[in-house]
């Protein structure tokens with residue numbers, strides 16, 4: 001199992017050192033000495049599994065950091081434990097009401113901090129498992145449409161914040177109805193599973209995301225990717241699926257299973273939404289179908 005990552009946020013370097021020393025053998029430790037930096041790390045593509053958060057910091061205090069984390073879909077599930085010298089009941093109540101899972105007051109006992117961190121990481125791990133079950137497609141085991149909608153929203157907001165290009169591939173198996181009609185639904189399901197697995201293998205980077213969009217349609221979200229990059233990925237997926245040589249003698253474009261892909265990219269701005277990106281990729285998929293299938297068509301909407 002990979003080590004969990006803990007983000008320690010405190011404006012006093014001495015405090016960070018004490019907590020870092022305590023936890024560094026069991027966890028990967030990241031550090032932030034102000035709220036802004038803490039938010040930046042939490043919103044990155046490699047977020048922490050748990051945050052130890054000081055309350056009193058200049059500029060943005062811990063309450064504000066926690067409130068911002070909890071209003072953002074991408075960060076709201078990261079458990080936050082406040083560690084603070086503010087030991088009044090009203091302070092603790094405020095911290096918990098903002099969505100923190102725990103509140104530890106200074107001076108703290110190191111073994112207790114360690115034990116609470118462990119407990120909350122375990123709880124998060126179990127929540128993650130349940131979350132996975134509700135976001136996976138039952139047949140293919142890859143992410144489902146619900147998860148796709150969530151990830152697209154998260155990546156859209158990230159690309160908007162960072163002014164980077166976000167690309168989307170809409171992928172459809174060619175003449176899949178003819179496949180089902182001739183080979184039967186069990187073979188059809190096997191075909192979907194095999195295609196899903198190979199599309200997943202063919203998506204190059206860890207930040208890229210593939211989901212079953214519905215029926216025989218899949219969608220891939222490619223952060224930090226322009227149209228040219230999306231077409232490169234799309235072309236390689238098409239070759240990948242061709243190389244499987246799944247027989248489909250009733251296909252009208254080939255004697256084996258092929259896919260068509262619509263690729264679009266955009267640098268988001270506040271005037272549009274992710275629906276615009278989906279529509280563009282969908283239109284390109286339509287063009288790929290019209291153009292003879294087994295191909296990728298693209299548009300640059302940025």
Ligand SMILES: [Mg+2]
Pocket residue numbers: 010011012054055056057
């Ligand atoms: Mg402080």
